[in-house]
Amino acid sequence: MNPIPREPRQARSRVSEAKLIEATITTLQAHGFEETTVPRIARTAGLTSGALYRRFTDKDELLRRCVLHVLEDQLHHTRALLPEDRVERCPLTELVTDIVADMLTSYRSRPRLIEALMQVMKSSSDEAFREKAAALEVATMDHLVKTLLKKRDEIRHPEPKTAIRMAFLVLSASLGAIFVRHPDRTALKSVAPFNDATLQREMERLVLGYLGVRNLAEANVEKGRRTRAS
Known part of the structure; x- marks a missing residue:
């Protein structure tokens, strides 16, 4: 049986990065600057906090x-x-x-x-x-x-x-x-x-x-x- 082809890692990373940016924008509009936290961004993006830190050094970079x-x-x-x-x-x-x-x-x-x-x-x-x-x-x-x-x-x-x-x-x-x-x-x-x-x-x-x-x-x-x- 041939394995199911997987999306290239680089493409998946770009999708996750885009999700995190859009989730951050949504969170900033809903909660403001002070209440925009990494866990809240990650939840909105449907990802983990670890996924965020794999793509961005910290919240400030994001x-x-x-x-x-x-x-x-x-x-x-x-x-x-x-x-x-x-x-x-x-x-x-x-x-x-x-x-x-x-x-x-x-x-x-x-x-x-x-x-x-x-x-x-x-x-x-x-x-x-x-x-x-x-x-x-x-x-x-x-x-x-x-x-x-x-x-x-x-x-x-x-x-x-x-x-x-x-x-x-x-x-x-x-x-x-x-x-x-x-x-x-x-x-x-x-x-x-x-x-x-x-x-x-x-x-x-x-x-x-x-x-x-x-x-x-x-x-x-x-x-x-x-x-x-x-």
Whole structure:
């Protein structure tokens, strides 16, 4: 009888490693940075703690890998969100609407994960890791800037590149304050009593206003005209 062929050890190891990274991300979102322990990660992955230590030196190495994994996904996601053909045919207002909606969804759906990943980056003394993480964040921002600069004729700010960077840095900081620092939003009700629809609209205005794009009402009227014409 021929033996049942076994999956190569290297391939099995890659699968286990991927399981551990995904399990860590799930655990960070569910329990936060402090409560994400090796046994909890291993249980979520359906593996043993020993399996974790065979693939990672310690929990810190695994957490660093998770940060890089999320940042790589973020870069790929941003590229997919703004395909070249869509950028060419859509006005800047429409692209900004999509980007704001995407960022709003991300911050709203996983605030504890975002906070935990920020803690990992802040606390790590691994210089190589910090450089890789920073490079991925810069690459995502650079792609956003490069893409939206194709609509520079719609931007009235005297320095379009600077305006795009600053607009999205402010947007990210605002969403972080609302969803990450105050995940239940109760502490902000007196100053930011927004439902998600209002928040979406105001964040769009924040970005478009900084870029010097005409007001959102005018843009929506034009968008309605194009829809009816088509």
